[in-house]
Structure formats: C-alpha cells, structure tokens
Amino acid sequence: MELNTQGYNEYIASLFAPQDTALTGAIDDMQSGGLPAINVSATEGKLLQLLALTIGAKRILEIGTLGGYSGIHFARALPEDGKLVTLEIDAHHAEVALRNFERAGVAHKVDIRLGPAAETLGQLAADGAQPFDLVFIDADKGGYAEYLRLSLPLLREGGLLLADNTLPEAVLTDEDSGTKRYNALVADMPKLPSIVIPILRQHGLDGLTVSIKSTPAG
Numbered sequence: 001m002e003l004n005t006q007g008y009n010e011y012i013a014s015l016f017a018p019q020d021t022a023l024t025g026a027i028d029d030m031q032s033g034g035l036p037a038i039n040v041s042a043t044e045g046k047l048l049q050l051l052a053l054t055i056g057a058k059r060i061l062e063i064g065t066l067g068g069y070s071g072i073h074f075a076r077a078l079p080e081d082g083k084l085v086t087l088e089i090d091a092h093h094a095e096v097a098l099r100n101f102e103r104a105g106v107a108h109k110v111d112i113r114l115g116p117a118a119e120t121l122g123q124l125a126a127d128g129a130q131p132f133d134l135v136f137i138d139a140d141k142g143g144y145a146e147y148l149r150l151s152l153p154l155l156r157e158g159g160l161l162l163a164d165n166t167l168p169e170a171v172l173t174d175e176d177s178g179t180k181r182y183n184a185l186v187a188d189m190p191k192l193p194s195i196v197i198p199i200l201r202q203h204g205l206d207g208l209t210v211s212i213k214s215t216p217a218g
C-alpha cells in the first residue's frame with residue numbers, strides 16, 4: 001500500500017466535509033472573480049469549524065479573509081450573537097467575501113475590516129476590543145511574527161491561536177521564512193503550548209500550528 005494524500009483527502013472530505021451550495025458558490029465566485037485558489041481545503045475548513053465549536057467560541061479573529069471560504073466555516077461555528085472579525089487588505093477580495101457571507105446567510109455575524117492587518121490589529125487594541133476566543137492567522141507569511149505579537153494580547157486566556165500554511169516553507173527551504181520564524185517563536189513560548197498538525201492537501205501536506213494561550217496557573 002502506498003501513501004496517497006489525494007486519496008486520503010478525498011475520502012475524508014466525502015464523508016466529513018460535503019460541500020453545500022454556499023461553499024461551492026464561494027469557490028466558484030472566487031474563481032470567476034480572479035481570486036487566487038489559496039483558501040483552506042474542505043477538510044481543513046471542517047477542522048477549523050470543529051476547533052471553534054470545541055471551545056464554544058463566540059468571538060473569532062481571522063487575519064486574511066480572501067473570498068470568505070474559511071470564514072464561512074468559522075461563522076457557522078458561532079452562535080447567533082457571535083462575531084467573526086476578519087481582516088483583509090484587498091478591497092476586491094473583501095467584496096467577493098461579503099457576497100459569499102451573504103449567500104451563506106452568515107453576514108450578520110461577520111465584520112470585514114479592510115486595510116493592512118498590522119494597522120487594523122493596532123486599531124482593535126486601541127479601541128479596547130473585547131477579547132477573542134480564537135485567532136486564525138492566514139495572511140502574508142512574512143507578517144506572521146508581527147501578527148503573533150499584535151494578536152496575542154487580543155486573545156483571551158485559554159483561547160486558541162491557529163496559524164495556517166506553517167509546514168512546507170518551514171521544512172523544505174533552508175532560508176529564513178515567515179512561517180519558520182513563527183513556529184520557532186511559539187515553540188519557545190512556555191505560556192503557549194503548541195503543535196503543528198499536518199494537514200492533507202490535494203497535493204502533499206501543509207501544516208496548521210495550534211497553540212493555547214495558557215492561564216496563569218497553566
């Protein structure tokens with residue numbers, strides 16, 4: 001028997017992550033709108049949804065909206081009075097995402113903030129935003145270390161910190177990369193117990209770094 005990541009991915013997706021019209025519509029509109037196909041996979045989307053449900057998340061912060069595909073999964077994990085705040089630098093991406101959130105019937109739970117994420121994160125802190133239960137970092141990889149620094153104070157104790165696409169660059173290149181630096185940083189923080197979960201993609205593997213902001217006692 002041979003390792004076949006594509007086959008494994010399709011098996012899991014067909015059983016556990018069937019795509020409804022909101023999700024296929026989001027992918028179609030991203031494609032016709034010329035957005036890059038760099039969204040999470042169906043199986044990773046389901047994993048994100050489950051992680052949010054596990055901690056009963058009511059407030060989620062996403063850095064990197066694209067067309068709202070991962071965001072729909074997060075929004076579906078939220079209660080009716082929950083909120084997904086999602087940060088995006090590209091106005092066209094944000095427009096496509098808004099339509100996709102509307103089609104999915106979750107737009108009332110989503111707040112898309114347009115602008116460079118580092119600035120918006122600074123603004124959220126300055127505004128005294130309520131703490132988030134979950135933070136998902138998935139924007140420009142060079143910014144990950146900065147997003148860690150800026151978003152950690154916005155995360156509640158016991159909250160989940162997730163970072164996407166943290167495996168291939170970190171392992172396959174000798175060069176310094178944003179995700180490699182990110183993994184090294186969180187691995188070195190005793191108050192942030194962490195692990196990289198390998199994620200199946202259609203071709204090969206990627207990684208999702210999962211960290212918990214531990215309580216003072218932890």
Ligand code: SAH
Pocket residue numbers: 038039040063064065066067068069070071087088089090093115116117118138139140143
């Ligand atoms: N989370 C999405 C994929 C995000 S792709 C999903 O899985 O469905 C990365 C997104 O980050 C792109 O839309 C890109 O425009 C955005 N981005 C890149 N640099 C950014 C920055 N400095 N601030 C905010 N968003 C940024």
Ligand code: MG
Pocket residue numbers: 038039040138164165
């Ligand atoms: Mg990603």
